[in-house]
Amino acid sequence: MKQPVAYLGPRGTFTYEAARSLFPEESYQHTPCDSIPDVLTAVDSKEFAYGVVPVENAIEGSVNMTLDWLVHHVDVQITGELVYPITQNLMTHREHADWSFDRFTRVISHPQAVAQCRSHLREILPEAKIAYADSTAEAARQVAGHPEEAWVTVGPRSAGELYGLSVLRSGIQDYANNFTRFIAVGEKWSHPIVAPEREKCSLLITLPSDFPGALHRVLASFARNGVNLSRIESRPTKKKLGTYHFFIDAEQGANQPGVAEASQEIKKWGCGVRQLGSYPCYSFDKISGNRSVDKGVTTPYNQR
Structure with missing residues (x-):
């Protein structure tokens, strides 16, 4: 029996192609949802084992709806990543x-x-x-x-x-290097055909309000422990004007000593550290080279 995957629909969209690439149709059944919150809520409620949503585009930036729902509305883990090139x-x-x-x-x-x-x-x-x-x-x-x-x-x-x-x-997009990063959420899994290129983890850092230089110390801790950060972004906590969460993507899995040690240091200073997921990152080139993926199609939301 095929396992259920929810994705930001409908069919014939970039997210649909990303979902088929991460979860090949031979093993998974894909169901479109009307919105990003619908996908994340369906996975959180266990209606679906897996979900696929966009999280960042190289030209348009982060998909704030995805970030905010991951933090404020659901408790699901990021379990995979795929970066797709966009051909319009x-x-x-x-x-x-x-x-x-x-x-x-x-x-x-x-x-x-x-x-x-x-x-x-x-x-x-x-x-x-x-x-x-x-x-x-x-x-x-x-x-x-x-x-x-x-x-x-x-x-x-x-x-x-x-x-x-x-x-x-x-290929009528204005920028040649236009990519969208998609994430899989839900239960742990691995791609049935290709191996991941690397491991990665996403963390949500909340700074203490009365700690001068806290963000500098957070970043210095990762650097001191040899952890490269590929993304740092702030989003409002929605609790008080001028207070922010920081989304951090580390180029190591959460079980690696550098990430673990940096996280412990940051917690000692009174910062909140929430792991949003430790997950494999898959290569579009490897997946697209497999016969189960339509090579003529490239992909994301920003264009549902």
Whole structure:
């Protein structure tokens, strides 16, 4: 019996492709949810063993909804990570596949997908109006359902394949090095086909309010114990104006001596330390080289 995986849906989106890459369809059943809170709540309530949500995009930054729900609303562990390259595609109804760009009057997509291609769209479709949809898949459905309209959409190739669209141009994102980091949450697991590239852990640090230089001492402790930090970000505690949690990603597993010793030091100074997860990080290149993944599709939320 296939194990259940919840993901930020619908089908034909970047998160859908990430979920299929982390949890291959041969062994897992994928169920779309309407929002990030829905995914995390379903895993927290044990309705699903696993969930997949976006947490950070190289261009748009962190997905704050994911961070806030992990801290304030659910008690689930991060159990895996996958970084996906984003390839945005300009697509239209198959009847318009041979049209010149100046014939199109409207671009429909998710706001984040449009934002990631704004310069390119202004260059090739300067007169087209922008309209937003709830997801890249929904935008593709609208374009497919209105062959009488001169519309195009922006999104993953899988959305076009789902609704029978033609790709006018691929790779229209403004920045070539555009990636989204997805996390798996829920029960411990390991990828059934590929080995992880490395281990990592995510920590939530809460500083004592009356401790001058506390953040400096926190960072110095990790450095002193030989732990490289790949991400540091603050988010409001939602308790008092000017008070923050700090999300820290360490390039070691939580069971490594450096992370353990640094955490103990920080606790002694009165800081709160909460482990959000110690987990494997998987390589997109290795997964995409496997036959179970559609090599023509790349991926994330920011574009549901």
